[in-house]
Amino acid sequence: MSGGSKKGGGSKSGSRTTGSAPGTSRELTVKVKTAKRRKLSSTLWLQRQLNDPYVHEAKRQGYRSRAAFKLIQLDERFHILKPGLRIVDLGAAPGGWTQVAVQKVGGKKGSIVVGMDILEWDPVPGAITMQGDFLADDAPDRLKEALGGPADVVLSDMAAPTTGHPSTDHLRIIGLVEVALHFALEILTPGGTFVAKVFQGGTEKTLLDQLKKNFTTVRHAKPPASRQGSAETYVVAMGFRGSVE
Template identity: 65%
Template structure:
C-alpha cells in the first residue's frame, strides 16, 4: 500500500523550458513550506521565515509602525498584519503586487532619492521595526552578487537609522557568511544586540541568512 508521504512530484522538461526551471518547479511542488503557505493563505513561503525569526527574537511584539523594504509578494507584511493588526505598515518594491488590507505599498525603487521621504510620510511617525528582504538581482558571480546585495543592506540600515524610534529593531536579509565586518561594527554601534540567524524555512542550499539588530540606540 503506497503512502503519499513518500511520493515526490516529478516534472517533465517541457519543450522550451530550461532544465533549471524544471528543477525549480519540481522543488516548489515538493516543498512543504510552499504547500503550507497555500493552505494557510500566505502569498509565499517567505512568511514562515519571519514567523520563525519572530518566535526566536520577538521583534513583532507590540509594534505600531513597520516599514517593509522589498515587500513583494507580501508574505512578511501578511504576518505583521496578523501579529499586530493595529500597526501601520508601509512597504516598497519595484514589482507590482496585489494590495494588502491595512498596508500602504509604494511601487518604486528604494534606491530612488525620493523613496525615503515618501516612506516616512506614509508611516506618519517613528518606526518600531524596519524589515528588509531586498536582494540584488544575481549575475552569477558570487563576489559581485554579495557586494550588490550588501550595498542594499547598508542603504536599508542608513534608512533605518533615520526612521527608527529608540529601542526599535532592524531585520535584514544578508548572504552566506552574514554581514561583513564593517557592517557588523556599524550595527553594533547603533543597536544593543546584533545576531545572525538562518530560520528553518530558509532552504538549506540557499545562501541567505538574516541579521537581527534590536535595541536601537537612537540617531547620531
C-alpha cells in the same frame, strides 16, 4: 529588490514518494519531466516548488509566499513583532512578510505597516502598499510620509538579481543592506529593530561595526524556512540606541 515569480508547465511523472510538510500530515514528492521548450533550470525550479512543504503550507494558510514563514520563525526566536508597532517592510512583494506583520501588530491603536517594492504587487489588507524603487531619491521620504512618524521595526527582504558569481552577489546584497540600514537609522525610534537579508558569511566588517555601534544586540540567524541550498541568512539588530554616528 524582490525577484519575479517563475512559471512553467509540463507533465508530471508517476514516480512519487511520501514526505511531510509543516502543519500537514503527508505530502507527495513529484518529479517533473523536462518540457520541449523549458530549460532544465526551470524544470528543477518547478519540481522544487511542487515538493516544497512551505509552498503548500503558504497556500493552505493564505500567505502569498513561502517567505512568510521566514519572518514567522525569526519572530518566534527574537520576538520582533508586537501589537501596536509601526513597521516598514522593504522588498515587500508579493506581500508575505507584510501579511505576517499586519497579523502580528494590527488591531491595536497606533499600529501601522508600510510596504514597498520595485515590483507591482497587490494591496495587503490592513497595510499601506507602495510600488517604487527604494534606491530612488524620493523613496525614503515617501515611506516616512506614509508612516507618519518613527518606525519601531524596519524589515528588509530585498535581494539584488544574482549573477552566479558569489563575491559579486555578496557585494550587491550588502550594498542594499547598507542603504536599508541608513534609512533605519533615520526613522527608527530608540529601542527599535532592524532585520535584513544577507548572504552566509555574515555582514562586512564595516557594516557589522556600524550595526554594533547603533544597536545593543546584533545576531545572525538562518530560519528553517530558508532553503538548505540557499546562501541567504538574516541579520537581526535590536535595541536601537537612538543616535546616528
